[in-house]
Structures are given as C-alpha cells and as structure tokens.
Amino acid sequence: MKTIIKLAAASVIALSLVACQSAPTKSLNDANMAIKSATKANGAAKKIYVEWRDTGKLLKKARKAKGKGDFDTAVKLAGKAERQAKNAVAQAKSQRNVKPRL
DSSP: OHHHHHHHHHHHHHHHHHHHSOOOOOOHHHHHHHHHHHHHHHHHHHHTTOOOTTHHHHHHHHHHHHHTTOHHHHHHHHHHHHHHHHHHHHHHHHTTTOOOOO
C-alpha cells in the first residue's frame, strides 16, 4: 500500500512539473520579422559608418538560434541588435556638431 501511494505521489509531482514548463512564446515568423528589422536598422548604421562592435555578432547569434528552432532567443538577440543599431545612429547624430576640446 505504501509503495502505491509513493508511486502515485511521484506521478503527480512529475506530471505537475511537465505541465508547469512554459511553451515557447515566439514563432518562426516572429524571429524572421525581428531579424529583418534588426538587419535594416544595422544597415542604416553601416551606411553612415557607425556600426557598433557587437551588433553584427548579435545578429549572427540570432540567426543561429533561429536555425536551431530557439525562436525566443532569436527574437531577444535580434531586439538587442536593433536597439544597438538605433543607438549607434542616434549617438552619431547627437555628436555630429560636437567640436573636440583641445
């Protein structure tokens, strides 16, 4: 009787752990759109020669994650790359008329 109760309790715990695992929230389409948007923003930064060091690396990692089916990570990395690219452009614009101090 004790063995049956232990097995039942173990089964309930195992099933509840499986049920608690979160399913991926992003899809392939989400990853494609995020990478496309980040690539476009980075293209604008490259065009004016202000691409930040890690932006391309982040995009490469995002594409790799998408290829592995990890769409959540791909969207996260692409979002970070897009923010970096937009910040690079904003930084260049804000410093356009700054004269160096000598």
